[in-house]
Structure formats: structure tokens, C-alpha cells
Amino acid sequence: MGYDWDFAVVLRDFDLLLLGLLNTLKVTGLALLFGVPLGLVLALCRLYGNALIRWPVGLVIEFLRTTPPIAQLFWFFFALPILAGVEINPFEAAVLTFSLQSSAFFAEVFRGGIQSIERGQWEAAKAIGMTRNRALRRVILPQAVKRMIPAFLERAIELMKTTTLVGTISYADLLFRANQIAQSTYRALEVFTIAAAIYFVVIFACSLGVRLLETRMARSGESTAR
Amino acid sequence: MTEMLRLEGLVKRFDDLEVLKGIDLTVQKGETIVLLGASGSGKSTLLRCVNFMEVPSGGRVHLMGEPVGRDGRGAAISYSERDLVPIRARVGMVFQHFNLFPHMTVLQNVMEGPRTVLGLPRSECEARARKYLDKVGLGWKADAWPSHLSGGQQQRVAIARALAMEPEIMLFDEATSALDPELVGEVLDTIKELADEGMTLLIVTHELGFAYTVADRVLFLSAGRILEEGRPEEVLLAPREEQTQSFLRGHGRFRLPETPAQEQA
Ligand SMILES: Nc1ncnc2c1ncn2[C@@H]1O[C@H](COP(=O)(O)OP(=O)(O)OP(=O)(O)O)[C@@H](O)[C@H]1O
Ligand SMILES: [Mg+2]
Numbered sequence: 001m002g003y004d005w006d007f008a009v010v011l012r013d014f015d016l017l018l019l020g021l022l023n024t025l026k027v028t029g030l031a032l033l034f035g036v037p038l039g040l041v042l043a044l045c046r047l048y049g050n051a052l053i054r055w056p057v058g059l060v061i062e063f064l065r066t067t068p069p070i071a072q073l074f075w076f077f078f079a080l081p082i083l084a085g086v087e088i089n090p091f092e093a094a095v096l097t098f099s100l101q102s103s104a105f106f107a108e109v110f111r112g113g114i115q116s117i118e119r120g121q122w123e124a125a126k127a128i129g130m131t132r133n134r135a136l137r138r139v140i141l142p143q144a145v146k147r148m149i150p151a152f153l154e155r156a157i158e159l160m161k162t163t164t165l166v167g168t169i170s171y172a173d174l175l176f177r178a179n180q181i182a183q184s185t186y187r188a189l190e191v192f193t194i195a196a197a198i199y200f201v202v203i204f205a206c207s208l209g210v211r212l213l214e215t216r217m218a219r220s221g222e223s224t225a226r
Numbered sequence: 227m228t229e230m231l232r233l234e235g236l237v238k239r240f241d242d243l244e245v246l247k248g249i250d251l252t253v254q255k256g257e258t259i260v261l262l263g264a265s266g267s268g269k270s271t272l273l274r275c276v277n278f279m280e281v282p283s284g285g286r287v288h289l290m291g292e293p294v295g296r297d298g299r300g301a302a303i304s305y306s307e308r309d310l311v312p313i314r315a316r317v318g319m320v321f322q323h324f325n326l327f328p329h330m331t332v333l334q335n336v337m338e339g340p341r342t343v344l345g346l347p348r349s350e351c352e353a354r355a356r357k358y359l360d361k362v363g364l365g366w367k368a369d370a371w372p373s374h375l376s377g378g379q380q381q382r383v384a385i386a387r388a389l390a391m392e393p394e395i396m397l398f399d400e401a402t403s404a405l406d407p408e409l410v411g412e413v414l415d416t417i418k419e420l421a422d423e424g425m426t427l428l429i430v431t432h433e434l435g436f437a438y439t440v441a442d443r444v445l446f447l448s449a450g451r452i453l454e455e456g457r458p459e460e461v462l463l464a465p466r467e468e469q470t471q472s473f474l475r476g477h478g479r480f481r482l483p484e485t486p487a488q489e490q491a
Contacts, residue, residue, distance in 0.1 A: 118325075120321060120323050120325035121325060121327065123279065123321065123325060124321065124325035124326070124327070124384075124387075125327075126279060126314060127277060127279065127314060127318070127319040127321075127388070128314070128315065128318075128338065128339035128343055128387065128388070128391055129311055129312065129314045129315025129316075129339065129343040129344075129391065130311075130339075130342070130343060131307070131311050132307075134342060134343075138338065138342055139327055142329045143327075143328065143329050146329065
């Protein structure tokens with residue numbers, strides 16, 4: 001095996017990779033920030049809206065879930081500005097796309113979580129005089145969210161990996177930077193190894209954090225299983 | 227005597243299935259009513275119509291002399307969720323499966339209604355919650371999580387949770403059916419205590435011995451109608467109706483307390 005590894009060349013541009021990582025985190029973070037609450041709203045519309053709301057919302061969710069993310073990204077970057085007559089930069093297109101896209105997935109996570117709560121919890125809440133909204137806020141959602149944590153984490157990891165598509169509209173995320181460095185140094189193997197390692201470290205650290213949170217919550221009280 | 231509850235020709239249909247076929251019942255303040263009947267006879271549905279977990283299809287429910295619902299066009303009565311929510315807060319209900327909120331401590335469970343539904347100040351809610359937890363003998367478990375309690379304790383917390391709303395009537399739907407036999411007694415004792423203190427109770431139970439000691443009146447429900455009703459010694463020991471008799475025979479494993487009347491039974 002004659003390959004002569006040389007990380008030194010690549011590490012000279014490490015700060016570029018970190019800048020890329022920052023952009024990756026920015027897009028992922030904002031997509032979560034917008035996508036999670038929007039997902040909750042979509043889930044509630046789909047669960048409790050009247051037919052006029054439920055049906056279109058269901059269609060939008062399914063559409064976002066079943067079309068390729070890259071097609072959505074291109075659509076928001078190239079088609080939307082023409083249709084709406086607004087300028088939109090790669091960063092905005094990326095945040096918009098991934099917020100909407102992840103909201104569809106989070107909507108399904110929320111829906112599953114809410115539906116997994118036993119009917120008896122609704123009944124008990126109703127029986128002490130709670131309205132449906134109050135029962136949702138005080139009784140159903142707190143339990144549902146706890147059950148949804150693993151699924152949330154899964155979606156968030158998926159999201160971060162999918163944001164690598166932003167390179168195709170020239171947004172300088174981690175992978176985009178890695179590609180640039182690879183082309184200038186001819187050290188693709190090293191660069192992509194390092195890029196992969198960074199993704200691994202970040203995602204693994206987040207997973208650990210979430211697991212820790214989960215066990216802490218479990219220990220601070222009841223088990224969610226009953 | 228004060229009339230707490232009056233049902234007039236109460237009918238409940240689920241699609242084509244008529245579950246309650248015209249129930250007439252008046253309950254006075256402090257009375258304890260026990261509902262008996264075979265599975266599917268409509269006992270739970272009847273209770274659920276009293277606190278409007280289910281909306282009646284026909285007839286009228288009067289709470290403390292006040293008819294519930296608005297007169298609509300013709301004979302129809304319209305019920306709006308807005309009107310029903312406060313009614314539910316006035317009628318306490320205890321379920322077979324406790325349904326405590328697992329993400330709240332025992333104290334929080336009991337405080338929740340007074341706090342968020344009645345909007346009382348936190349300190350008052352806590353005092354109230356502790357008072358009713360003490361009443362069911364679980365003041366010492368205030369900071370425990372529901373999942374760490376026995377079934378009987380969980381059910382007593384559920385009773386305290388309902389009591390903390392200071393309801394006018396309490397409904398018990400087979401409150402001991404999900405419990406291990408050795409835990410049934412503590413819950414029945416708690417209910418008995420409420421009855422003795424003059425709370426108005428509507429109880430569905432299969433514990434005939436308990437029914438006998440606690441009830442002022444026993445109703446036997448069959449296919450959505452009150453087939454037989456009377457004092458416990460009448461209905462339980464000398465039932466007139468063939469159906470009531472065979473129902474009681476089917477519950478032979480429940481021993482009635484020793485009474486002179488038992489010889490005839
Ligand atoms: N939400 C509902 N939708 C349709 N049918 C229902 C509903 N709730 C109850 N029923 C039907 O109404 C009938 C009476 O049910 P109910 O639960 O009141 O009986 P019950 O006397 O409490 O029986 P059990 O002793 O088994 O609890 C049953 O045939 C039941 O299937
Ligand atoms: Mg029942």
C-alpha cells in the first residue's frame with residue numbers, strides 16, 4: 001500500500017474547515033429552530049384541524065417528505081425568486097428549505113408522539129375540567145415530547161447530514177470547504193477523512209448529550225413506560 | 227333536601243346503537259347511589275353523561291336544579307364545549323385505571339386542577355392538595371412519583387385529585403376493578419369515608435358487599451334501562467326481577483355482610 005498520507009498540507013487549511021463547520025451548524029441550528037415549532041403546528045393541524053385544514057396540511061407534509069431534498073433546495077433557490085420576484089441568497093434558501101423539510105418530518109414525530117399517549121390521560125385531564133388545548137399543553141405534550149426524544153435526535157442527525165447538499169448552491173458548509181481544499185491541495189483522501197471525522201465528533205457528541213439528558217430526566221422521576 | 231342531580235329521559239346513542247334508553251333518576255345531596263348491571267348495560271356511559279364526557283343524545287341533565295345545555299330549535303338541546311368544560315370541573319370522576327399524570331409528582335397531580343383550571347393561587351392550591359392527600363392518607367407521599375406507588379395508593383391519589391376540585395358530585399367507575407385483591411379494601415374505605423361525610427356519590431362497582439354497606443339506593447341497569455331500584459337490602463337481598471337475580475347469582479363469590487335478611491337470600 002503505497003499511499004503516502006500527508007495531513008500537514010490539509011491541516012494548514014483547518015480554519016477553513018472550521019468556518020465550514022460553523023456554516024453547517026448555522027443552517028442545521030436554524031432549521032431546527034424553525035422546523036421543530038412549525039412541525040408541532042403542522043402536527044396539530046393534521047390531528048385536530050377541520051377537513052379544510054387537515055387535508056392540505058397532510059398533502060404538504062407528504063410532499064415535503066417524499067420529494068428529494070436537493071430538488072427542494074433547487075426549487076427554493078432558483079424557482080422561488082423568479083415566481084415571487086425576490087432575491088434569495090444560498091444561505092436563506094438553505095435555511096428555508098431545511099426548515100420546511102424538517103418541519104414535515106418533525107410533524108410526523110409529533111403526531112406519533114401525541115398519538116402514543118393513552119386515551120386515559122386525555123380523559124383524566126378532561127374530567128378535571130381542562131379544555132383540549134390545556135390538556136395538550138399540560139398533560140399530553142410533556143409526556144409525548146419525552147417519548148419523542150430519540151426520534152428527534154434521529155431526525156436532527158439526518159438533517160445535519162442532509163445539509164451537505166447546500167454545497168450544490170455554493171453555500172460554503174463543511175463539505176463544500178473540504179471539496180475546495182481537496183482541489184487546491186490534491187489531498188482529497190486526507191481532507192475528506194478529516195471532514196468525516198468532524199461530522200462524527202459533532203454528531204456523536206450531540207447524541208451523547210441527548211442520551212445523558214434522557215437518563216437524567218428518567219432518573220429525576222417516573223419512567224415514561226407504563 | 228337539596229336535589230344535586232336529576233336525569234330526565236336520558237338517552238345516549240353511538241351511531242345506530244342506543245346505549246341508554248331513557249334514564250330517569252334524581253339524586254339528593256349526600257346520597258350514595260350504586261349502579262349495578264352486566265357488562266355493556268350502559269353503566270359507564272351513564273356516568274360519562276353526568277359529567278359530560280359524553281354528550282347526551284336526548285333527555286336532560288339537571289345539576290343542582292340547573293338544566294345543562296341550551297334549548298335549541300325544537301326538542302334538540304345544544305351543548306357547546308365552552309359550557310361543558312366548567313360542568314366537568316364541578317363533577318369529579320375516578321376511573322378504573324387511575325390515569326394519574328405520570329410526569330407530575332403526587333402533589334402536582336392533585337394541585338393541577340385547582341391551579342390551571344380554577345386558577346387559584348399556588349399557595350392555596352398546595353394547601354388544598356395537601357389537605358386532600360391527608361384525607362386519603364397519602365400526605366406522606368406528596369413528593370413521590372405516581373409510578374412509585376402501589377395501585378391502591380395511585381387510586382387514592384386519583385381520588386384526592388378529583389376531590390381537590392371540590393366537586394358537587396363524585397363519580398366512581400369501577401374504581402377497584404384494576405386492583406390486586408389485597409389493595410381493594412383501602413380504596414373502598416376511602417370511598418366509604420366520603421359517603422359517611424355526606425358527599426354525593428354515584429358508584430359503579432362489582433363489589434356487592436361494599437355496595438350493600440355504602441349505598442342508600444341501588445340501581446340495576448339492563449340494556450340501557452333501570453330495571454330495578456331500591457334500598458340495598460331490597461335489590462341485593464330480595465331482587466324482584468329475574469335478571470337481577472341471575473346477575474347476583476353470577477356474583478356469588480362476593481359475600482354479603484352477615485345480616486338476618488341473608489337467610490332469605
Ligand atoms: N364511544 C363509544 N362508541 C361506540 N360505542 C360505545 C362507546 N362507548 C360505549 N359504547 C357501547 O355502549 C355499550 C355500553 O357501554 P358501557 O361502557 O356504558 O357499558 P358498561 O355497563 O360500563 O360495561 P362494563 O361493565 O363492561 O364496563 C357497549 O355496547 C359499548 O360497546
Ligand atoms: Mg364500564
